Amino acid sequence: MLLAIDCGNTNTVFAIWDGEKFLCTLRTSTHHARTADAYFTWYSTLVKHYGIDVEITDVIISSTVPRVVWNLRVFADRFFGCRPMVVGKPDCALPAEPRVDPGTTVGPDRLVNAAGAHDRHGGDLIVVDFGTATTFDVVAQDGAYVGGVIAPGVNLSLEALHAAAAALPHVDVTVPAKVIGTNTVACMQSGVFWGYIGLVRGICGQIRDEYASPMKVIGTGGLAPLFAQGHRLFDVIEDDLTMHGLTVIHAHNKKG
Numbered sequence: 682m683l684l685a686i687d688c689g690n691t692n693t694v695f696a697i698w699d700g701e702k703f704l705c706t707l708r709t710s711t712h713h714a715r716t717a718d719a720y721f722t723w724y725s726t727l728v729k730h731y732g733i734d735v736e737i738t739d740v741i742i743s744s745t746v747p748r749v750v751w752n753l754r755v756f757a758d759r760f761f762g763c764r765p766m767v768v769g770k771p772d773c774a775l776p777a778e779p780r781v782d783p784g785t786t787v788g789p790d791r792l793v794n795a796a797g798a799h800d801r802h803g804g805d806l807i808v809v810d811f812g813t814a815t816t817f818d819v820v821a822q823d824g825a826y827v828g829g830v831i832a833p834g835v836n837l838s839l840e841a842l843h844a845a846a847a848a849l850p851h852v853d854v855t856v857p858a859k860v861i862g863t864n865t866v867a868c869m870q871s872g873v874f875w876g877y878i879g880l881v882r883g884i885c886g887q888i889r890d891e892y893a894s895p896m897k898v899i900g901t902g903g904l905a906p907l908f909a910q911g912h913r914l915f916d917v918i919e920d921d922l923t924m925h926g927l928t929v930i931h932a933h934n935k936k937g
């Protein structure tokens with residue numbers, strides 16, 4: 682049984698894959714100093730809570746935070762007796778090699794999204810992922826990641842406003858009732874919500890113009906459904922795209 686681990690800059694997600702479906706998905710904050718023992722205490726408590734009793738034989742990791750990988754390697758070795766596949770390392774092959782400038786290290790989450798989206802939809806694609814950063818990943822016909830866009834994340838933008846302006850409070854992202862806010866919180870929520878609608882629409886439009894072949898747009902990440910509501914930004918929304926991509930890359934390496 683496969684344990685797939687996706688470490689973003691904000692959250693770390695574990696999911697158990699039985700070859701057909703995910704048995705459970707566990708989420709914790711990303712913290713580079715968390716030890717292998719601490720991961721296991723958290724993991725074993727939750728799998729027991731969900732009544733899952735399986736033997737993990739394989740582990741695959743994608744991490745946008747290089748420092749967490751060491752402790753996750755120890756975790757896999759100590760508790761499951763296995764050497765994990767780590768996306769982006771030379772011994773973890775991708776279904777299609779990225780075509781980017783020489784020397785560029787593409788975020789492993791973006792390579793995983795490309796693999797997952799291509800497996801489900803073919804190409805050409807734009808994957809929009811609302812994580813710590815909002816990323817746009819362009820996936821070619823053959824499944825290769827061929828570039829994209831990195832924009833500040835939604836919550837990061839709100840945090841930056843709060844941090845830089847003394848009179849602006851911490852606010853949560855939500856769909857505002859109107860564009861013209863009549864109080865500070867409503868003005869900030871309108872700025873970030875409508876700003877991101879415009880950003881996603883504008884960037885996808887410009888990518889399409891530059892790429893010059895029809896492209897499907899896939900939305901993923903926790904906030905994708907919020908932005909999709911009634912705005913036809915995406916052809917499809919898939920909340921498990923990164924996890925699916927990890928299973929695709931794992932299977933690719935097993936068969937190869």
Ligand SMILES: Nc1ncnc2c1ncn2[C@@H]1O[C@H](COP(=O)(O)OP(=O)(O)O)[C@@H](O)[C@H]1O
Binds near residue numbers: 692813837
């Ligand atoms: N369903 C959700 N509703 C509101 N905020 C969310 C949701 N899912 C994620 N977030 C927020 O979006 C940001 C990015 O989260 P996440 O997708 O886990 O990022 P990363 O993969 O970069 O760690 C975080 O600030 C997180 O709290």
Ligand SMILES: CC(C)(COP(=O)(O)O)[C@@H](O)C(=O)NCCC(=O)O
Binds near residue numbers: 786789791814815816
């Ligand atoms: C762009 C990212 C910060 C997004 O990370 P996330 O929001 O998933 O935490 C990550 O993919 C990254 O560190 N990329 C390296 C540079 C690149 O992809 O070109």
Ligand SMILES: [K+]
Binds near residue numbers: 812
């Ligand atoms: K992510």
